Amino acid sequence: MEDRASKKDDIVESLENGCHESYMTPWATVIAMFALYLIALLWFCRHGKKVCLPSPDSIYPYKRRLKYLKTVLDHLLVDDMFIELTDSKLGQGAVGFVFKGYVFPKTQTRFKQKTFAAVKMSYPMPQKSIGLLEEAARMAKLNHPNIVKIIAVSKLSFTAFRPMFAMEWLPGGSLAEFFRDEIRRKDERERKTVYVREIVHVLRQVGEALKYIHESRDHEGNEFTHGDVAARNVLLTNRNLDTCVAKLGDFGLPIDFGPRLPIPWLPPEIVCSLDRSPKHRPESDVWMFGVLGWECATLGAEPHFQRTFEEIQQSFGLPDRGLHCPPNCSMEFWSFLMDCLSEQHRRPRFSGLTDTATSAIYRLRQLETIYAHSNSKFNMVLNVSNCTCSQHRCNIPLPPFTIR
Structure with a gap:
C-alpha cells in the first residue's frame, strides 16, 4: 500500500512540475523578445541618424x-x-x-x-x-x-x-513658362500680345534686384553676384506682365552646375576662360541680363540654338554676338542689349549712381519713359538651327536649361 501511495505522489509531483514549466515557457519567450526589442531600440536611437549620413571621408x-x-x-x-x-x-x-x-x-x-x-x-x-x-x-x-x-x-x-x-510661392510661374504656355504652344490667334512696355517693366524690376545684389557684400567683404540670370529664373506674381511683380530667384554659381553649365547664357570671360573655376563677377551678370533681354524680345527663343561649344565661342567675335536682332525690335531696345553684350569693361553697371548713361538702371528707366504709352510689340521668333559644324553634331545640342 505504501509503495502505491508513494508512486501516486511521484506521478502528481511530476504532473505539477510539467504544468509549471509549460506555463512559464511562453512568458520567458515574450520577456526575451521584449528585451531584444529594447536593446535594438536603444541602438537605433544612438546610431540611427548616422545611417543617413554620407561616409565621414566625403563629409x-x-x-x-x-x-x-x-x-x-x-x-x-x-x-x-x-x-x-x-x-x-x-x-x-x-x-x-x-x-x-x-x-x-x-x-x-x-x-x-x-x-x-x-x-x-x-x-x-x-x-x-x-x-x-x-x-x-x-x-x-x-x-x-x-x-x-x-x-x-x-x-x-x-x-x-x-x-x-x-x-x-509665386503663382505666375517663371517668365520662360509664360512664353512657353501663353505664346509658343498656342495657335497664332490664341497667343497673347506682348508689348514692349510690358517687357521693359519686367526687365526694370530684374535690374533693381541686380542693383541690390551687386551692392551687397558677404561676411568677407566680397561683392554678391547672381550667377544665372535667365528667363527661367524670373518668377512672376501673376501672368499680366503690365502689373505683375517680377522676382529673381535661384541663386546658383557656375561651380554648382558641374557639367551642365548654362553655356548659351554665360559671357566670353567665363566660356573662354582657361581657369577650371572662373570667377563670376557683376559684369558677368550684365552679359546674362543682355541674353535675358534677347529671350524677351524673341518671346522665349533659345539663345545659340543647337550650336556647339566651339560655334558659341566663335560667335562672340560677331557684331551681334551670334544673337540676331529680332524683327520689329526697336533700335533703342536693341542698342541697350548690345551694350550689355559688349566687352567686359564697356558694359553698363547696375550698382552705383543711377543718373548717368553708364547705369543700366538709368537706361531701363529711359526705355520705360519711351514706351510708356506705346503700342509697340514683340513677335515670336522660332528656334532655327544654322548649323555650320563639320561633324554635323547639331542633333546633339548642349543640355537644355529651359527649366531649373
Missing part, C-alpha cells in the same frame, strides 16, 4: 563650412514636420529638385494656416548638398521686393545632411 572637407552655414541659417531652421512636399514637381536643376509644397506655422492651428511654397531639395551627394546650402545662405542674406524670399530650412539639412528649404 570631412565641408565640416567647417557647414558650421558657418548653420550659424547663418539658424533663424530659419524648423523641424521636418513643418515642411510638406506634394507630388507636383516644378523643376529639376543642377543641384536638386523643386517641388510644390506647404509650410506650416508653429501654432496649434497650423494645419489651417499652411501656406504654399516652392520646396527645393538636393541630390544625395555631398557636393550638391553643400551647393544648395550655399544658395540658401545667399538668399537668407538678401531682402528686396524683387528677390524671392526664403521661408524655412529643414533641420535635416544638417542632422542628416540632406538639405531642403522652402521659398515663397
Whole structure:
C-alpha cells in the first residue's frame, strides 16, 4: 500500500512540475523578445541618424563650412514636420529638385494656416548638398521686393545632411513658362500680345534686384553676384506682365552646375576662360541680363540654338554676338542689349549712381519713359538651327536649361 501511495505522489509531483514549466515557457519567450526589442531600440536611437549620413571621408572637407552655414541659417531652421512636399514637381536643376509644397506655422492651428511654397531639395551627394546650402545662405542674406524670399530650412539639412528649404510661392510661374504656355504652344490667334512696355517693366524690376545684389557684400567683404540670370529664373506674381511683380530667384554659381553649365547664357570671360573655376563677377551678370533681354524680345527663343561649344565661342567675335536682332525690335531696345553684350569693361553697371548713361538702371528707366504709352510689340521668333559644324553634331545640342 505504501509503495502505491508513494508512486501516486511521484506521478502528481511530476504532473505539477510539467504544468509549471509549460506555463512559464511562453512568458520567458515574450520577456526575451521584449528585451531584444529594447536593446535594438536603444541602438537605433544612438546610431540611427548616422545611417543617413554620407561616409565621414566625403563629409570631412565641408565640416567647417557647414558650421558657418548653420550659424547663418539658424533663424530659419524648423523641424521636418513643418515642411510638406506634394507630388507636383516644378523643376529639376543642377543641384536638386523643386517641388510644390506647404509650410506650416508653429501654432496649434497650423494645419489651417499652411501656406504654399516652392520646396527645393538636393541630390544625395555631398557636393550638391553643400551647393544648395550655399544658395540658401545667399538668399537668407538678401531682402528686396524683387528677390524671392526664403521661408524655412529643414533641420535635416544638417542632422542628416540632406538639405531642403522652402521659398515663397509665386503663382505666375517663371517668365520662360509664360512664353512657353501663353505664346509658343498656342495657335497664332490664341497667343497673347506682348508689348514692349510690358517687357521693359519686367526687365526694370530684374535690374533693381541686380542693383541690390551687386551692392551687397558677404561676411568677407566680397561683392554678391547672381550667377544665372535667365528667363527661367524670373518668377512672376501673376501672368499680366503690365502689373505683375517680377522676382529673381535661384541663386546658383557656375561651380554648382558641374557639367551642365548654362553655356548659351554665360559671357566670353567665363566660356573662354582657361581657369577650371572662373570667377563670376557683376559684369558677368550684365552679359546674362543682355541674353535675358534677347529671350524677351524673341518671346522665349533659345539663345545659340543647337550650336556647339566651339560655334558659341566663335560667335562672340560677331557684331551681334551670334544673337540676331529680332524683327520689329526697336533700335533703342536693341542698342541697350548690345551694350550689355559688349566687352567686359564697356558694359553698363547696375550698382552705383543711377543718373548717368553708364547705369543700366538709368537706361531701363529711359526705355520705360519711351514706351510708356506705346503700342509697340514683340513677335515670336522660332528656334532655327544654322548649323555650320563639320561633324554635323547639331542633333546633339548642349543640355537644355529651359527649366531649373
